[in-house]
Amino acid sequence: DRLRQQLRDIELQAETQLSTRMEAARAQQQNFDPLEFDRYTRFQELTRMMAESVNDVATVQRGLVRNLESAEDQLAAQSRLTRDLQEDLLRTRMVEFEGLSDRLYRVVRQAAKETGKQVRLDIVGGHAEVDRGVLERMTGAFEHLLRNSVTHGIEAPAARQAAGKEPMGAIVISVHHEGNEVSIEFRDDGAGLNLARIREKALAQGLIAPGGEPTEAELSQMIFMPGFSTADAVTELAGRGVGMDVVRADVNAMGGRIETATAAGQGTSFRLVLPLTTAVxxxxxxxxxxxxxxxxxxxxxxxxxxxxxxxxxxxxxxxxxxxxxxxxxxxxxxxxxxxxxxxxxxxxxxxxxxxxxxxxxxxxxxxxxxxxxxxxxxxxxxxxxxxxxxxxxxxxxxxxxxxxxxxxxxxxxxxxxxxxxxxxxxxxxxxxxxxxxxxDTPVAPLVLVVDDSLTVRRVTQRLLTREGYRVTLAKDGLEALEKLAEETPLVVLSDIEMPRMDGFDLLRNIRNDERWKAIPVVMITSRIAQKHRDYAMELGANHYLGKPYSEEELVGLVGQYTQVGHLEATGG
Missing domain, CATH: 2.30.30.40 (SH3 Domains)
Structure with a gap:
């Protein structure tokens, strides 16, 4: 629209100039009346060409808009197809929980046989579909929960009869969907968690402070602690303290949660809430x-x-x-x-x-x-x-x-x-x-390492960083002076032979500057002759360390000088 308006302004200007020129030309050309013959200037021709170009641009624009709308429609359709394809692919990953039933029945039969108990397993909602990856990942946890129910939950037939129960205990697995999650509950009709026994074992293992009075819910969570078991003897099914903590770790790794409920003499339930699928x-x-x-x-x-x-x-x-x-x-x-x-x-x-x-x-x-x-x-x-x-x-x-x-x-x-x-x-x-x-956060002591060898700089940096120091590096004396101007370290570790400015000149500059003259300087070099040592000490070096040196010696020197520098900086 702005281009059209500008073009209209040009045309008005052209018409104005044209009327003036036509008056001048009328005196020279009397053969044709202005109504009989249109006269055009080059300026008018250009404006008419521009008008045609504007119309062409408008046509192209309309075509682009149509193409854009078509592309947006196609993109929306593609998104729908992609979403449908994703749902179909996810559906291929879904299997019925019932497919795991034979394996779970076998686990219960074997555990009941080994413990001499009578146990019946019922699965409610086995037709509910669960992601194959979730089932494969959680099968071990399901098996352990069943063994745990048979071993610790269900009583012996004689004890059940004495308590007025059926000799055969019952374990029920209930499966149902909750939005984008699946709830799998393992419930038995046994004796329930022995909270007194759990408290006794927790005290013995130091999980409860002496005199502490944890709630029933807190005691129930103790069974998920690593190495925790209430069994008196170690068997194939119990007493090793490995199992319930692994169950919780598997549930957490799947992004789920586990809830525990127990009632004395009535049984215990473990409710696992897991994502319906782990793919998306x-x-x-x-x-x-x-x-x-x-x-x-x-x-x-x-x-x-x-x-x-x-x-x-x-x-x-x-x-x-x-x-x-x-x-x-x-x-x-x-x-x-x-x-x-x-x-x-x-x-x-x-x-x-x-x-x-x-x-x-x-x-x-x-x-x-x-x-x-x-x-x-x-x-x-x-x-x-x-x-x-x-x-x-x-x-x-x-x-x-x-x-x-x-x-x-x-x-x-x-x-x-x-x-x-x-x-x-x-x-x-x-x-x-x-x-x-x-x-106010305590800042780690800063150490300046000056050496022309990249390997030496990196090795020293890793050593001091591991000991808790901050380290800044310089490849020669000139760069070291720049680093000193940025932040003052508590100690300087410097080589002697370096390009541009050697260690002796660096030491001389440090000692001649009021800002840095008190900084401890440790010279580290392969030049171990007494002449070099004396010259360094004369310039003001605090320590002269020859290569190779032990890491313990270097760490000890840095610790000694940084501690002194920190005390001076804090006025200690």
């Missing part, structure tokens, strides 16, 4: 400060915006109203031990209500970035036991995003996070407190 998971991406992390959508109950003053009140009280309920309130960054409070400003701020099992918590985050379908990567044995860490994924941008269960984080770190937030005070004070905390 929907997550909600959130941002806390500079961190971007993800929460499984099946845990997210609600996302809402809350007034800033209500957020401040919740920081003070540690709770937030949610309908008729009062839920624990946390800054997600505090649960991750990143910062005490959020620093984002605005009239309203995002809060995510998260639910896992029967627990709900409110999480303050800086921003909710939206939903994504992601492929969950296994954490591996090193990270699978980290509380609250359910997995990780690779985003389309190439960045790695960690997947957390915030309820599990709140269970472990919630009280500490709320105390941290309470100490931080108001939002403005929180920023100051965070900055002050960073400023």
């Amino acid at each position: 998971t929907k997550v909600v991406m959130v941002r806390c400060g500079e961190m971007v992390l993800s929460i499984p959508t099946n845990l997210v109950e609600l996302v809402r915006r809350v007034k800033a003053d209500e957020i401040d009140q919740s920081y003070t009280s540690g709770s937030m109203a949610y309908g008729d309920l009062t839920l624990p309130f946390f800054w997600l960054g505090a649960l991750l031990q990143h910062s005490p409070r959020g620093t984002a400003e605005g009239r309203s701020l995002p809060v995510v209500v998260v639910r896992s099992a029967q627990q709900r918590v409110c999480l303050h985050v800086d921003e909710v970035l939206g939903n994504q379908d992601v492929v969950v990567k296994n954490l591996g044995p090193q990270l699978s036991r980290v509380p609250g860490l359910a997995g990780m994924t690779l985003l389309a941008s190439g960045a790695i995003a960690l997947i957390y269960n915030p309820v599990a984080l709140a269970t472990v770190y919630g009280q500490e996070a709320q105390q941290w937030a309470a100490r931080a005070g108001t939002s403005a004070q929180a920023v100051q407190a965070a900055a002050q905390a960073v400023a």
Whole structure:
């Protein structure tokens, strides 16, 4: 439109100039009347050509718009086809839980035979479909839960009759879907967990402080501790203390959870809540400060915006109203031990209500970035036991995003996070407190290593870093002076023979500068002649170390001089 307007202006100017020229030409050409013969200037011809070009551009634009709309329609259709294909592929991974029944029946029969008990296994909801990968990964855990129920749960026939029960015990496996999760419950009608025995064993293993009074729920969780067993003797089925901790580790590695319920004389149930599939998971991406992390959508109950003053009140009280309920309130960054409070400003701020099992918590985050379908990567044995860490994924941008269960984080770190937030005070004070905390953090002593050999510099850096020092490197004396101007180290380790400026000249410059003259300097060189040593000491070297040297000797020297320098810097 702007181009058309400019072209119209040019045409008006051309018409104005044309009328003037036509008046001048009328005196010379009287053969034709202006109405009988149109006269055009070159200027008019150009403007008409421009008008045609504009029309051509408009035609091309309309064609591009049509092509773009067609491409968008095709892209939407392709997305639908891709989604359908993904669902079909995922469906091929789904198998009925019933397919595992023969193996589970055999485990129960064998365990009952070895313990001399009568046990019946029933599977309810065996037609429910579960991801093949989930079943394969969890089969060992299922088998151990059944053995555990037979060995520790179901009583001997005589004991059951004495308690008024049927001689044959019953174990029921119930399977059903809950949204994007599958619930698998193992329930027996045995004696229930022997909480007194568990408490006795926990005291003996130091899991409970003397005089401590753990709740029944806390005692129930003791059976998942590594190496914990209530059996008196070691057998093929019990007493080794290996099993229930592996079950919980497998459940956590799958991004699931395990819930325990017990009643004396009535039995015990273990409810495993697992993802329906491990191939693709929907997550909600959130941002806390500079961190971007993800929460499984099946845990997210609600996302809402809350007034800033209500957020401040919740920081003070540690709770937030949610309908008729009062839920624990946390800054997600505090649960991750990143910062005490959020620093984002605005009239309203995002809060995510998260639910896992029967627990709900409110999480303050800086921003909710939206939903994504992601492929969950296994954490591996090193990270699978980290509380609250359910997995990780690779985003389309190439960045790695960690997947957390915030309820599990709140269970472990919630009280500490709320105390941290309470100490931080108001939002403005929180920023100051965070900055002050960073400023007050003890800084590792800085050591300057000067050597023209890259290998020597790297080896020395690794050695000192391993001992807890910060290390800065320079390849000659001139670069070392530049490093000194940037930050003053507590000790300098310098070679002698270097290009541009050798170690002697560097030492002379250090001792002649008021800013650095007190810095300890250790000369490290292969020149071990007394002449070189005397000259270095005359220039002001604190120590002369010949190559090769022992690592212990170097670490001892650095520790001696950095400790002295730190005391002088702090006025100690």
